[in-house]
Every structure is written in C-alpha cells, then in structure tokens.
Amino acid sequence: MGTHISFLGGAGTVTGSKYLLEHDGQRVLVDCGLFQGYKALRLRNWDAFPIRPHRLDAVVLTHAHLDHSGYLPALVRDGYRGPIYATEATCELAEILLRDSARLQEEEAEYANRRGYSRHHPAKSLYTEADAERALKQLRPLALHRPAEIASGIRLQLRPAGHILGAAMVELEAGGRRMLFSGDLGRPDDPLMVAPEAVEGADILLVESTYGNRLHPAEDTRKVLADVINRTALRQGIVVVPSFAVGRAQLLMYLLYRLKQDAMIPDLPVYLNSPMATDVTTLYQRFHSEHRLSRADCEGMCRVAHFVRTVDEARQLEQLRKPAVIIAGSGMATGGRVLHHLKALAPNARNTILLSGFQAGGTRGALIASGAREVRIHGEDIPIRAEVVTLENLSAHADAGEILDWLRPFSRVPKHTFVVHGEPDAADCLRRRIRQELGWSVSVAEHRQRASLDALEDEGD
Template sequence: MNPTEHREHTREHTRRSPALTFLGAAGTVTGSRFLVESDDGSLLVDAGLYQGLSALRRRNWEPSDVPVGELAAVVLTHAHLDHCGYLPRLVREGFRERIVCTPETAQLVEIVLRDSAHLQEEDARFANERGFSRHRPALPLYDVDDVERTLRLLDAVEYDEEVVLGRSTRLTLRPAGHILGSATVHLEVDGAALAFSGDLGRPHHPLLRPPAPPPAVSAIVIESTYGDRVHAADEPDVLADAIRRTVGRGGSVLIPAFAVDRTELVLLELYRLMSAGAIPRVPVFLDSPMALAALEVYRAAVATGSPQLRPEATELLAALDLLRVRGVPDAAGSMRLNRPGSPCIVVSASGMATGGRVIHHLAHQLPDHRNCVVLTGYQAVGTRGRQLLDGAHQVKIHGRYVPVRAEIVDDPTFSVHADADELVGWIASASAPPEVVYVVHGEVDASRRLAARIDRQLGITAVVPALGERVRVG
C-alpha cells in the first residue's frame, strides 16, 4: 500500500459512523426530537414540546440533551406544537443556525409559536395572580422575544428540492399529507440514507393529497399514534347525533379542536351537516385567534393553486363562507361565550384541552348537564381531553376541580393520522424495503404492536427505541 492509499484507508476507518439518537417521542406521542450526528456535524429533526402527563411536561424544563452548540440545522416535519414548540427554548439556549421546513410550515409555525409564547406568558401571569403554581414566581418556558428570534431562522424550501446541509449531508422534503406543509424527511448522511415520517396523513384527507411513498433508505423512523388500531371505515354520524341531542335539551356544544387543520375539517363537516338538514342551524363560533390565522393560510394555498391540495379543496373551503362562522378575535367576546344565552356550537383550541381559550369554556360549561363536549382527535395520556374521554367526574382547571356533568362524546372520524394499516402500507410502498424501522411517537403499547406487525407482515426488523437510545445508521 503506497502512502496515498494508506492515508485514504486511515481516513475511511477513522471517519465517524452516522448515528441517530432518540431525544423525544420515545414511549410517548409528544416531544418529537431526533438527533443525527455525522462528520458534517449534528442536525435535529423536529424540536417538539412534551404534552400530557406532568412527568412528561417537566422534561420541557430539564437541561436539554440537544447539543445546541454543535447543531448545524434543525429540520421540521410540520407545524404542530409537539414537533416545533421547543424551538424557542433552543434559541434561548443559544441556537442560531437555519431551521429548514416547507413554506407553509414556516407560515404556520409563526402562528403557532407566537400563540404558544402568549399562552405561556398568560398562564404564568394567571398562576402568579391566583397562587396555584408551586413555583414562585411561575415563569414561561420562553417568551415572545425568543419566538421572534426563532422566526428569523426559518429557511423555507419546496418539496423535492435537494438541500445541501454539509459536505456529505443532503436533505429532501416530501409531502406527508397530514396538515398543510407537512413533510416526510429524507436524509443522506455520509453515504447512509434514512427517512422520517413525521406525522403521516391518511390517503383520504378531505383537503390534502395522500403522502408520497418513502424513498429507498436503510432506516425509517415512523410514527405510531394509531399503531394499535384501524380507523373504522363507516362510523355512525356521531357529531350530528350529539348536536341534535344537545340543542334539543337547550345546551351548547363545545368542540376542542387543533387550530391547524382539525378546525378546518370540523367546520367543513358542520357545513355539510347543516346543508343536509342533519343538524339545526344554530350559531357557530370559532374562538381561536390562532385557528382564524391558520384558516387564512389554507385559503391562500387554495388561491395560489398549491399542489398539496385536492382539486375539490377550492369548493370545500369556499363552503365555509356559506357557513357564516363567527370569528371571536378578542378576549371579551370569548368570555361572553362562557355562558351562551341560547344553544350554539363553539369550536376552540386546543384539541386536547391542554391550554388556550377552550380551558375557560370547559370551566364554565362542564358543570351544566345540558351541554356537550365533542372530542375530535387523539387525546394523549395526562391531558384533560384524555381525562374526559376516560370518564373523569372532575378535572382540574387553574388550580380548582370542576365537576363534569356535561355529556362527553368521542368522534374519531376527524383523525388525520394514518392508522396501523396505512402505516404498514406506507412502508411497503417504498421502492426498496429498509433494513430497519424505528417506531416512535406513540404510547408504548401502540408502538410495540405496530413494530410486531411490521416484523411479522413485512419481514423487516422493527424496533421501539428507548428515550436517549443511540444507534448507528448505515
């Protein structure tokens, strides 16, 4: 071996193998954070907040495992809080590099993070005034200034555009069909290839086209929110029945809904039901400034002919004008809805009743047996939504227990997460099977059952990683 060959041989054997570390969303459905390390440095896929159980929420406050000083970039799959809500905390800790995402994700992240900071500041102020926090004083995890610094780092790229992140690191975002701007992530790092599903949408989303199939990679990191179940093909009209019952007894319907995407789908269904005469024409209020802003992003996507949208999306979103939704931009209007004088429907964030204006509505409306709360999506363990779903007789709101006398209804038809069949089908649609699948972003049983099914049905090694576990890639 000549000297040149020896130097090349030594360099090849001393090169650091790419590694993947699961810093979040392992054994739980929230807090998505995945660290990829290589000779080019480190990058983070998603930087989400933990939600739900207090033990999980405390992780948001613990010293971060993310090596902020070594990060060359953060890549976002989409704009939901459990995927992007930790970003301002990273910036507060010194992160100053690019945050790569799609243009629509950038627009929605701006709305989501500003709302998150505002709510945290308001919650801290309220806790200090009422004295129900164990911390003296109660502080927000981050503030609006941290968010403004974060927004300046957003770097919007189009789907299928190859992004160079280093000498040997390439990134491509592909449509995920979950919410507007959502993406799966394809990374090529030091010759290894891996893909992240983010939150994967369903083939029949009312507005969005189906997810793009995964590329040929050695490893796939896949969500498992509904990894242990299959969405029913033909659900009864749960929402219509609940509204008719509630209005019939003189009550109002409260629908906690995620401000991004879920609200649009709920409003479209209300329009369909009213147009068909399936429910009475009562006033519909949208009490979420964030949802009102997100709705405008969806309208803009329709106006510009976004290829993410189905052809019928134009007609569907135009139908919302006919519904004559009454937006509630200010706090005073929101407070008046706490005790509506006549039956109405209130759609308000957040979807799992973890924060936002819906909390105040719950405090006032849960004690009245005439009212109804309709849950429209996945409710993580430890959230108020999950407590209501599980039949709680009281829930704690702002330091006080509130009796639950209102009717609680679960309507699973609004989920835009792929179910077990659809997750397995997505993996199977890859042009070549991966060597390994890492199952994340699900409760433990859901993740384990999906992993077992992937192994059994596709013959692919499937692993449920532990929090903090580090694996080699390629």
Template sequence: MKNEQQPPLQLKFLGGAGTVTGSKILVKTDNHQVLIDCGLFQGLKELRLLNWRKPPLDVAKLDAVILTHGHLDHCGYLPVLVKYGFKGPIYATKPTRDVTGIILRDSAKIQEEDAQEANRYGYSRHHPAKPLYNERDVERTLPLFETHPQDKWIELNEEMKFCFRNSGHILGSSIVEFECLGRKFVFSGDLGRRHPLLMHPPALLPTADYIILESTYGDKLHSETSPYQEIAEIVNHTFSKGGILVIPSFAVERAQELLLILNTLRQEKSIPPMPIYLDSPMGINVTELYLNYTDWHSLSPAECRTMMHDVHIIRDFELSLHVLDNINPKIIIAGSGMVTGGRVLYYLEKLLGDKKNTVLLAGFQAPGTRGSLLRSGANDIKIHGSYYTVHAEVKQIGSLSAHADQADLLWWLSHFKEAPTRIFLNHGEAQASEELRLKINDTYGWNVAIAKMGATYNLW
C-alpha cells in the same frame, strides 16, 4: 494492511420516543449534527418537566433543524433552543414556517398568561411562576427559518442532503428524505391517512436504508363511519337536550375540517341552524392560510368558502366572555385540542356542570392531558387551580384523525420495493409501538426496533 473503518453515524432520540410528544431526533456524524423536529413535551407532568431541562445536545455544534410540520409537539421547543444559543438555520416548507409562527406565538402567549394567572392566584409551586419562553423569544426564532419546496434536494454540507415529500398530515407537512454518508433515511414525521379529508395523500417512496416511522395509532384502526354522520348525530342529540356543544380543537387542520363538515351539514339541513363560533385565534389564522396555499390541500375554492360561511369569529378574549350570555343551543370550537390550555378552558369552566351540554373530543388525547381525563370518564377536572365537576356528556370520534392508523401505515410501507436495513418506531405509546412492531414483522419480516428515549443508535 489496516482495514478502513467506516465513519460513525448515529441516531439519537431526544423526544417522541415512548410518547407522542416532544419529537426530536439527532443525526450525528464526526463532523455534523442535524436535528429532525424540535417539539415540546405535553401531557404527563414528568414529560412536561423535561421541557425545563437544559437541551439534551450541544447547541453550539448543531448545524441545522429540519421541521416535518408545525404542530407544537414537533416545533414548540425551538425558542428554547434559540435561548440557549442556536442561530439556525431552521428548514421547513413555506406553509410549515407560517403555521409554526402562529403556533409559537400562541404558545408563548398562553405560557405568559398562565404564569400571570398562577402568580395572581398563587396555585404554582414556583414563586414567581415564569413562562418557558415568551413572545420575544419567538420573534428571535422566526427569522432563522429557511423555506424550500417539496420534491427538491437541498445540500446541507459535504455529508448530508435532504428533500421534503408530502406527508398528508396537515398544511405544509412533510416526510423528510435524508441522505448521509451514502445511507438513505426516511423520517415520516406525522403520516397522514390514505384518504385525507383536506390534504393530498402521503407520498410513496420506493427505497430507504432506515425508516423512522411514527406509531401514534399503531395498535388501532380508525372508524369507517363517516365523520359527517358521527358529527350530525352528536349535534342533533345536543340540540334535542337544549344544550351547547363545545369542541376542543387543534388549530391546524382539525378546526378547518370541523368548519367544513358543520357548514355542509347545515346547508344540507342535516342539523339545525345552530350558530357556530370559532374561538381560536390560531384556528382563524390557519384557516386564512388555506386560502393562501391552495396547492397544498385538496379543497376547492367553493369548499374554502363553505368552510367559513356564517361562522362567528372570536378574535378577542373579551368577546369570548359574551358568547355564553344566552344559553340557547350553539356550537363552540375552541383551542386547544387536548384541553391543555387556551380558550376552551373558559368554556369548560362554565359548561361542564350541566348535563344538557356535550364535549366532543375530535382528536388524539395524550396521557396526562385534560382531554385524556375527560375521555376516561373523570368525575372532575382541574382548571386554573380549581376543580370542576363533569356532568356534561363527553363524546369522542376517531373518524377525523389526521394520523395514519395501523392499516394506513402498513399500506405506506408496502410501497418500499426492498426491505430497509432497519425500521425505528417512534411517536407512540408503548402498546401502540409494540403492536405495530409485531404487525410489520409478521407482515413483511423486516427488522423493526422501538426507539427508546435518550438512546443512541450506532448505524454502522
């Protein structure tokens, strides 16, 4: 008598492995394929070039995409997938759908503008330079979304079902609890901290056969200094020099945190009454979402009002050109958070050359990004084909990070009642993932592997 063979079940990491961008995880059986996240590669050129390759999966056989949240490194590749024939569905929470719409439209617009600039000034090797996707591709993608609340199981097919659980990272972000062929997977997505400033803490889950865990800060502990104190010191220092403080900011959560902190400090008279400019169309639109989704964050109505109190809103780039008409001290929050594009580039072109000014990096800076170069003390930065000397002070704070640090990740894992069969670490640089692997192994004795890009893992 023949032994019954168990059906094959595979995980394949198509992105977000050995790096913090391009998150894509394929779950595959003989009959079905589902992609968890569909992110864009950012940072190093060798990674960005991967965005231009043919999708590393058979799009025609893909049943669905499940999004953990709306950051570009988790959703930004969706229009490319659609260009290659994917017809959906894309599962997400309602806030994630709305955040993704804002992010993708802005991404397409920036790509189109960058291609036009490259063609106008001839600094691209491609003739003509073209965007990876355009706004029309985005508008074909958004109708494919199907939204579901957290904590409700959704049947995908006879083999698979999933449930969104709160991850505490950004508005609408979720852990994906996923069952397939009798095995339970937990995809952490980007996991938030134990005590987030704006979000509710991440959900604690009791069991899993396989955990796919991010490791962005797997080798670090966040500063215990209050972000209010850190930012107050930097604002006051810049004001004392008579300079301008420019803060490259992620549009989702980071911009809202900064606005809340700065306005609170102004009201308390802990900083001078410097004008605050929010020059990020995405940041403005996302801030409005906080008023629409009050159950998805921990802010009170009063705090929501404080967040936008007496802030100069810049929607049109033509208005951006006049923000620096006077050189009086001011605070400018502009996208993007890793200085990869967006309005902040215009301000840096104007402000980097003056030592009175300060650039505040308030989030993770992936290797190869301009933000990473600024953090490491680069003497000059290339923007729109030209180099700009860095005389401005560059500061960085870690107290605002929306990612769990090593202690947070170990705390979250401690709530699983039994050892998982295996943990896969992804979404981290090599050192961060390796240090977290060793820490988990030393602390719990669990089986931990570091996911490799392009690798297929046969689970039984």
C-alpha cells in the same frame, strides 16, 4: 466518527419529537417539539438540551404542530443560531403557532401568579414572545422535492406527508445512506388533506405509531357529528369542541359547512374561539394545492363560523343560552381558551364535550375521555356532567392499517426501522405487525437511545 441517531423525544410518547442525526462531525436535528401530557413528560421541557445548541448545524421540521416545533424558541434562546428548514406552509404556520404558544405561556404564568394556584413562586413561562420572534427569524422555507445540502455531506429533501398543511417527510442522505423520517403520516382518504406520498424506500426508516395499535372506526363521521349536534340542540345545550388550531379546526368547520348545506343539522351559530385557528384558516386559501377542497368549499368553510378574536367576545360566549357549537383551542384541553368554556359548560348535563381525536395520556382530554367525574382547571376541580363524545375518526393520523398500506410497496426495504412517536402499547403493536407482516428488521426506539447506523447495517449484512 460514523453515523448515529439519537432519540431525544418522540420515543415512548407521542410528544416532544426530536431526532438527532450525527454524521462525520455534522449534527442535524429533525423536529424540535414540546413534551405534553403527563407531568413527568412536561418536566423534560425544562431539562438542559442534551448537547449545546450552538453545536447543531441545522434543524429540520416535519410540520408545525407544537409537539414537533414548540421547543424551538428555547433552543434558539439557549444558543442555536443556524437555519431551521421547513416547507413554506410550515414556516407560515410556525409563525402563528410559536407566537401563540409563547403568548399563552406568559399569560398562564401571569394568571397563576395573580390567582396563586401555582406551586412555583413565581410561576414562569418556558420561553417568551421575544424568544419566539428570534426563532422565527431563522426559518428557511424549502420547496417539496427540491434537494438541498444543509450541512457538509448531508442532503435534505422534503416529501408530502398529508396530515396538515405543509407536513412533510424528511429524507436525509449522508455517506451514501438514505434516512427517512415519516413525521406524522396523514390518511389516504382524509376529507381535507392529500394522501402521503408513496416513496421508494430508505436504508433507515423512522415511522410514527400514534395509532399503531388501532384502526379508525368504520363509521359515517358526518352522521355521528350530526347526531351529536342534533341531540344536544334538542336539550337546548351547547357543543364545546377542544380542537387543534391547525388541521382539526378546519376539518370541523368544513364538516359543519357540509352538514348545514345538506340540512342535516339546524342553522345554529358556530363560533371559532381561537385567534390562531382563525389565522390558520386563511392559509387554506393561499396554499390551495396542498389540500382537496375546491375554492367554493374553502370559502364555505371560512364562512360557516363566527371568528371570535377578542377576550370580551370570548367572555360573551359564556352567557349563551341557546344551542351553539363552540370550537376552541387546545385539542387535548391542555391550555388556551377552551379551558374557560369547559369551566362554564362541563358542569351542565345539557351540554356536550366533543373530543375530536387522539388524547395523549396525562392530558385533561384523556381524563375526560376516560370518564373522569371532575378535572382540575386553573386550580379548581370542575365537575364533568356534560355528555362526553369521542370522535376518533376526525384524526389526521394514519391508523395501523393505513401505515402498513403505506409501507408495503417499499421497493427499497429499510435495513432497519425504528418505531417512534407512539405510546408504548401502540408502538410495540406496530413493531410486531411490521415484523410479522413485512419481515423487516424493526425495533421501538427508546428515549435518549443513541444508535450506530453503521452497526445496524453490519448486523443486516
């Protein structure tokens, strides 16, 4: 039978991460993410899973972001009944994100049917809240650095990856071979999260490449953010920030808290219009050992914003006529409450749209960042007259230099490295640097590729 790995997502794109390890008849799926962005990618979410879900023995999550966890309700609905392993914080976050994902999908399908703008009659959600609840019952928290046998002959160990609360690298040992899945690597000097753990190495490595072709700008993030807010306030405008509910929203709130503390911006109101982000923020106090904030800073971060929970409160924000900051989901403007704010605020040149990190191709965020004069929201073409600012330095992903710095100290050099989770140019740029600077055997993984690890090691020998 041997050992094989199949790339069912997260190859050729930054979304849909799914990596299937097969070893002597056992099958472990690492990550189970949603495809996002271009329509051709989103349509993959509706395809039948490449193998019968009931044939999987275990699922492991690197972290809770939907591009790594968001397909779980569909997998469980279609027959997977086994355990889903993750860190405790990831399990807590997954409960929030998957429930919200299902609810939003059902709401958007209902809204599309009511407004009649969908090409599908009727529009349907990919999965339901009931599907999400069933998936959550299969979560099994596992502590970092605590090995566990999750299938016959396959041992799992989770290692800190930085990035967001609970994020972990996945280390699987099978047949005397160590396989390391980086997941999303955090940054060594992230203001919120601890650095990714230094590791000895692995026989087979899968490394992400979201920022594989670029370096984060060497700029003072606080000053840039303060300048954006101050000039928008002088125009009597509003800064609207599409933001991921996990990680990005909390970083923005922390920076705003510090800017107010240091009198770098006026004491203007800040609104967090995301019930999910509100719930996530409280977890930073529970999982204090997983981030860098002092308890005082954590409390200050939580106090800086008014948490908007109800739909009525959210609608009232559209009546604002004074400077403010509105943070709302989602980070690439693919759905959620931020769409209503963009419809209301994007047409007015006094306002600012602040894009706070990587925007995957095909998303509204990427269109706005590219200078599009209008974007389609809820079946309407919305003009973009607001100032658009992209602040890439808020990303929770390591850039190309930081990834190479993490790889260089490996004492156990991988017999082969697969570059995953990146757009084609980013993945190939990182591949070239790993080959040229480290001299490793490396390739860019392809969607639906199935690789024999035995054959790779034979080539290396």
